Amino acid sequence: MKIKSLTQLLLTHGKCTEKNGEFLVEDGKAVTFFASLGHETLMVESVVKISFDEDGMVLATTEKGDLFVLSGEGVCSLKFGKAAEKRRTGII
Numbered sequence: 001m002k003i004k005s006l007t008q009l010l011l012t013h014g015k016c017t018e019k020n021g022e023f024l025v026e027d028g029k030a031v032t033f034f035a036s037l038g039h040e041t042l043m044v045e046s047v048v049k050i051s052f053d054e055d056g057m058v059l060a061t062t063e064k065g066d067l068f069v070l071s072g073e074g075v076c077s078l079k080f081g082k083a084a085e086k087r088r089t090g091i092i
Contacts, residue, residue: 001075003052010050014080023050032079033060035070044068046083 007023010016014031016023025031025048033044046063053059056072063083 001072001077003056003058003072006050006052006058006072006075006078009078014078016050021051024048025050028083030079030081030083032081033058033068033070033075034077034079035074036076037074041076042070044070 007018010023010031011018014023014025015029016025016031018024030045031047031050033042033047035042035044044060044062047060047068048063049061051059052072058070058072058075060068060070062068
């Protein structure tokens with residue numbers, strides 16, 4: 001997918017805000033990236049920050065702080081939805 005198309009989708013359907021070249025997902029929302037890996041598809045869930053470098057790479061940071069670097073051309077679709085509720089574990 002072209003970077004221009006990705007940015008338009010993030011702004012219009014994802015309702016992301018752009019700040020200093022980074023797209024921030026608003027609280028309560030979730031963005032999932034699907035990237036083509038030949039015969040496999042990589043799913044990157046809970047993305048909260050997206051940026052692009054000059055070589056056309058997509059830098060997607062998840063809620064946990066993991067950074068995924070994807071080829072812009074390899075991103076085949078995006079999913080926009082509600083963020084998953086955080087579960088508490090242990091004794092309350």
